[in-house]
Amino acid sequence: MPFSFVTDSVETRSQARAGRIATAHGEVLTPAFMPVGTAGSVKSLTPDELREAGADILLANTYHLWLRPGSETVRGLDGLHRFMGWSGAILTDSGGFQIMSLAPLCKVRDEGVEFRSHLDGSALKLTPEKAIRIQDDLGTDIAMSLDQLIDMPAPPARVREAVDRTVAWAARGLEERDRLRAEGRGTMALFGINQGGTVAEERRRCFEMLGAMPFDGFALGGLWVGEDRSVGLERVEEDCARFPADKPRYLMGVGHPVDVIEAVARGVDMMDCVLPTRNARRGTVFVSSGRLVVKNAAYANDPRPLDPDCDCYTCRKFSRAYLRHLFAAGELLGMRLASIHAVHHMITLTRRARAAIIERRFAEFRAAFLERFASGETLAPPAPAAG
Amino acid sequence: MPFSFVTDSVETRSQARAGRIATAHGEVLTPAFMPVGTAGSVKSLTPDELREAGADILLANTYHLWLRPGSETVRGLDGLHRFMGWSGAILTDSGGFQIMSLAPLCKVRDEGVEFRSHLDGSALKLTPEKAIRIQDDLGTDIAMSLDQLIDMPAPPARVREAVDRTVAWAARGLEERDRLRAEGRGTMALFGINQGGTVAEERRRCFEMLGAMPFDGFALGGLWVGEDRSVGLERVEEDCARFPADKPRYLMGVGHPVDVIEAVARGVDMMDCVLPTRNARRGTVFVSSGRLVVKNAAYANDPRPLDPDCDCYTCRKFSRAYLRHLFAAGELLGMRLASIHAVHHMITLTRRARAAIIERRFAEFRAAFLERFASGETLAPPAPAAG
Numbered sequence: 001m002p003f004s005f006v007t008d009s010v011e012t013r014s015q016a017r018a019g020r021i022a023t024a025h026g027e028v029l030t031p032a033f034m035p036v037g038t039a040g041s042v043k044s045l046t047p048d049e050l051r052e053a054g055a056d057i058l059l060a061n062t063y064h065l066w067l068r069p070g071s072e073t074v075r076g077l078d079g080l081h082r083f084m085g086w087s088g089a090i091l092t093d094s095g096g097f098q099i100m101s102l103a104p105l106c107k108v109r110d111e112g113v114e115f116r117s118h119l120d121g122s123a124l125k126l127t128p129e130k131a132i133r134i135q136d137d138l139g140t141d142i143a144m145s146l147d148q149l150i151d152m153p154a155p156p157a158r159v160r161e162a163v164d165r166t167v168a169w170a171a172r173g174l175e176e177r178d179r180l181r182a183e184g185r186g187t188m189a190l191f192g193i194n195q196g197g198t199v200a201e202e203r204r205r206c207f208e209m210l211g212a213m214p215f216d217g218f219a220l221g222g223l224w225v226g227e228d229r230s231v232g233l234e235r236v237e238e239d240c241a242r243f244p245a246d247k248p249r250y251l252m253g254v255g256h257p258v259d260v261i262e263a264v265a266r267g268v269d270m271m272d273c274v275l276p277t278r279n280a281r282r283g284t285v286f287v288s289s290g291r292l293v294v295k296n297a298a299y300a301n302d303p304r305p306l307d308p309d310c311d312c313y314t315c316r317k318f319s320r321a322y323l324r325h326l327f328a329a330g331e332l333l334g335m336r337l338a339s340i341h342a343v344h345h346m347i348t349l350t351r352r353a354r355a356a357i358i359e360r361r362f363a364e365f366r367a368a369f370l371e372r373f374a375s376g377e378t379l380a381p382p383a384p385a386a387g
Numbered sequence: 388m389p390f391s392f393v394t395d396s397v398e399t400r401s402q403a404r405a406g407r408i409a410t411a412h413g414e415v416l417t418p419a420f421m422p423v424g425t426a427g428s429v430k431s432l433t434p435d436e437l438r439e440a441g442a443d444i445l446l447a448n449t450y451h452l453w454l455r456p457g458s459e460t461v462r463g464l465d466g467l468h469r470f471m472g473w474s475g476a477i478l479t480d481s482g483g484f485q486i487m488s489l490a491p492l493c494k495v496r497d498e499g500v501e502f503r504s505h506l507d508g509s510a511l512k513l514t515p516e517k518a519i520r521i522q523d524d525l526g527t528d529i530a531m532s533l534d535q536l537i538d539m540p541a542p543p544a545r546v547r548e549a550v551d552r553t554v555a556w557a558a559r560g561l562e563e564r565d566r567l568r569a570e571g572r573g574t575m576a577l578f579g580i581n582q583g584g585t586v587a588e589e590r591r592r593c594f595e596m597l598g599a600m601p602f603d604g605f606a607l608g609g610l611w612v613g614e615d616r617s618v619g620l621e622r623v624e625e626d627c628a629r630f631p632a633d634k635p636r637y638l639m640g641v642g643h644p645v646d647v648i649e650a651v652a653r654g655v656d657m658m659d660c661v662l663p664t665r666n667a668r669r670g671t672v673f674v675s676s677g678r679l680v681v682k683n684a685a686y687a688n689d690p691r692p693l694d695p696d697c698d699c700y701t702c703r704k705f706s707r708a709y710l711r712h713l714f715a716a717g718e719l720l721g722m723r724l725a726s727i728h729a730v731h732h733m734i735t736l737t738r739r740a741r742a743a744i745i746e747r748r749f750a751e752f753r754a755a756f757l758e759r760f761a762s763g764e765t766l767a768p769p770a771p772a773a774g
Binding site: 002039043044046047068071073076077083084085251300301303313319324328329331332333335337 | 433434455702706708711715723
């Protein structure tokens, strides 16, 4: 099995750590931000652009690819890497999150999740075993266990039930991978997902069981779903303190630059989020000094790049004035150029954090980053509130 | 003035010719297909992708850029080349075609065209002088005279009036460029547009007047607006026979591969059309063997590139199955990859025609191209007609 994880350096004044994950599709440097390629493409971008932006790993959504074009179709075309032309590593989610948030008429039972396709209404069922088979069909490097998500806040009994089911499903997923391996397949790594939502005691209880299972890494699920940032970060700190030091830790669904740095400070190695690229397609990008709304009229004649501190393709070649024009005119190129910056910005942020950890100056890096991000320097003043 | 045109080779068995246009932004090889960057971007593509596809000249629409972001804004940002990051040559149209086809309440008078902006309804007027000034603000390499278009068929008196007005406007445009040059501006080349629609006698009469004016090149206007291909090609043949041999000839709005090769055979040097890229964004591309409808279910598992004979980025890297999936899923990357192929395909077609002309084998090239284009080889069979 080609999967391994080593930590190069751990901060002494925080839990931040720098590491490397080896996969059959190259090395992944951590902390890592994973751009999201929902349906087999990171929206509007080519694999080469992702490489140029520094990406060494992408996340793809099992639910979307299972429904369309179908995991067996992808397998027949030699797997997702070949299908989408991406030679780096791929992590797939289990499909559970999308089913529980997108699919209508979703019913969760011990056996699995019954739901209807959001595309054609057909009745489908995802079990923990099926989730593993589909991810193997896709040819992923890192698969995720099926877990049960619940909306928070929720009654204690409901949280408890979801934790127990998540643990049972985790064990069944591992067994299914064993069966696949007996068939000469299932080479992918498999991560377990810790649940319990924002309830500290349930997360502790969940990991008492999950942590005993032979997963290749552990994820933090059920966070960043509406709770205060401080609550989420407390749960991250507690989970990371319990997770084993020799396995990667993946915080699911986190992508705001401030959250990323704060999570890294608490010991998280991997993150993913559609936020930076979704915002970018709508004309808002993160830059060193905060959040820039590209369409703002103040940029109509601004010859500066989106972020004067950035060396991405977009910032090397194009002005705010041009980007603003593209968004005003509804030109697709605007979404692309903003997306290129967005991916590059997030990956550069984690790379800089990594360098700071290795050079024992992460605390200074974190303080400087937060100060600059809050500065608003080089941004247009916020538009006056509508009267 | 940096503009010049030389012919390298003229076919003996047809009127096809190979040439080179020198501009302040590099050399343009002819026959040339010009991708259309309506609002300052060839939809979904970067300047680097256009270069990689072989483009050395783009067309931009004066009407769109004048209205948004404004020609003075573009001038203030050092011109269109800098604004859009394109270092090659740019040809701008006069704005007349867009006004007469897009703008509501358009009134054509001797003085100019009065209309309302399709963006905000504001009342505007474009005169032949203003058309030249705007194109100079944009910093174009090749500007076009304002001409009057009419819907065909039209009463003889109306065609005659449009021809007379076009000729009067052509003279006023040249005078305006002289005034600009006296101010140290107006370095761009200026082409006159021959009119008369599909009426052979009026086109002859138009060029008797227009051909005496000191234009740097001549365009064929008012064709490919609904008439039969054979009628259009007859007018092209007649116009080209009258146009001077030492100036470039530009057939406006032509972009179907068969039309391009047939126009080249009659002596046309330059063409532009949104057809290949607009079709591509909608999921249909021209390939060597005809017209490929990417979304066709027959391609769902097809590992071949769009065009096995093509070496564009898309065809080197991605399968029909992946492209079909992207279109089915509504992914922006599908539009991009299809557009890259579309531009590369048209430019490669004109480059191959050029090589054939120089090597004295254009007749064979033309016959082989037409036969293969009609073959449908490698394409999916057409879908059965709806019952």
